[in-house]
């Protein structure tokens with residue numbers, strides 16, 4: 001049943017009243033900065049942890065995809081096999097097996113490559129006069145090849161002393177990365193639930209604190225929507241501020257960690273840095289924080305405000 | 310405008326606060342509601358304002374049954390009324406101006422309209438000079454006048470006042486009553502609950518007498534003329 005209000009509410013009034021509620025909310029918050037800030041910091045930490053995990057998982061993904069391209073099998077030949085035989089063997093292998101390329105490599109070249117890697121420079125120097133390395137064949141397997149099977153076949157060849165391939169290692173790292181992604185989703189979900197619960201509770205306290213005021217406002221004709229509005233703003237503001245500070249935290253730790261990560265990446269031939277956030281993702285995160293806050297505040301308001309009068 | 314039909318209210322764990330009330334309030338009418346403490350005056354006002362629902366009976370507004378409205382409709386219904394409470398019920402953390410502006414904000418008045426209306430209402434209760442004060446800084450009589458300004462600022466069609474002079478001395482009580490008379494003269498229907506029979510009788514208006522939850526409708530001179538069934 002409708003009761004014509006004295007005035008119809010049009011958009012500009014609506015905006016005005018929202019801005020009014022927002023101003024009131026900010027004024028109220030400024031009266032209790034410590035309480036507000038400590039809640040915001042709590043929320044920020046809860047937001048920052050999944051953010052950091054996402055950044056890290058992203059970085060690991062970057063490394064592993066980089067490695068995917070250079071899956072290789074290296075055949076170390078017996079010392080008595082000369083370079084010509086090695087070249088011949090490489091050509092034979094390429095004919096027989098499902099491989100993309102097989103290239104023999106002079107042992108001096110192998111040593112040179114080896115000495116390029118900083119941590120082996122000294123060792124390589126001592127070997128300069130008498131190279132203990134054999135010639136090798138580097139094999140680039142076909143896209144879908146079963147590396148373990150291939151490696152097993154190569155190992156049986158009489159000229160081959162040792163087969164080395166990093167595939168298992170890739171698989172393990174991949175598995176770890178996948179597990180991390182899963183863990184990160186679970187932790188994120190838990191922490192977002194935590195944030196929601198924090199905001200629900202803080203808004204509930206705020207409502208309880210202002211029960212008398214709400215009752216009076218309802219007595220003079222305020223709808224639930226009107227009464228709810230400042231609390232929704234309050235929740236959104238908590239979420240938004242928490243998200244902003246979480247971003248700052250994540251960005252700061254990325255800067256601090258980047259040096260270490262770059263060193264790590266160097267060791268693994270990777271070429272990456274912890275990604276910093278794009279402006280779209282920043283906006284998305286802040287909007288997400290505000291929405292989560294709004295949602296939590298709406299839950300609190302639903303529970304509490306409807307029970308008054 | 311308002312019609313109650315066989316309205317009864319029983320609170321849990323207590324007897325019937327009001328029983329079998331039949332009552333009609335017309336547009337622009339002023340009436341008093343009197344009776345001893347506990348006779349059900351507040352309960353009757355609360356039912357009319359839809360603050361509490363009757364246990365039995367029906368409430369009509371312009372011949373529409375409003376006994377069991379939804380929450381939003383209740384808010385709309387209530388925003389057509391002005392409520393005055395014995396304990397003022399002002400928001401203590403907001404200025405006099407903000408308190409009086411509240412019904413306008415609730416009703417979605419234009420921003421430009423609000424200051425003018427608030428000041429006009431404060432002027433009517435002679436408190437324009439206190440608009441920036443907080444309620445705590447006002448005397449009881451002044452607080453009550455702020456409450457009245459808030460009740461009339463959005464031009465309600467029905468003013469409900471529960472013991473508006475309950476805490477005031479006789480002279481202030483008279484001033485407050487005179488305010489209600491003025492608003493009534495510009496067409497606001499007014500229902501004033503008060504146990505101050507002397508004060509009520511001096512106005513010669515229709516007076517409802519509640520006794521133990523039952524209603525008797527008295528004439529303007531205070532003589533009982535009808536007994537509602």
Ligand SMILES: Nc1ncnc2c1ncn2[C@@H]1O[C@H](COP(=O)(O)OP(=O)(O)OP(=O)(O)O)[C@@H](O)[C@H]1O
Nearest residue numbers: 320321323326345346347348349350351352353504
């Ligand atoms: N919320 C409540 N819960 C239970 N009983 C109530 C409630 N409110 C009022 N009553 C009872 O209903 C009866 C009428 O109360 P009401 O407040 O309407 O009387 P009143 O005429 O306004 O009295 P007063 O002049 O003291 O304000 C009383 O017996 C009271 O105890």
Ligand SMILES: [Mg+2]
Nearest residue numbers: 350351352471
């Ligand atoms: Mg009472």
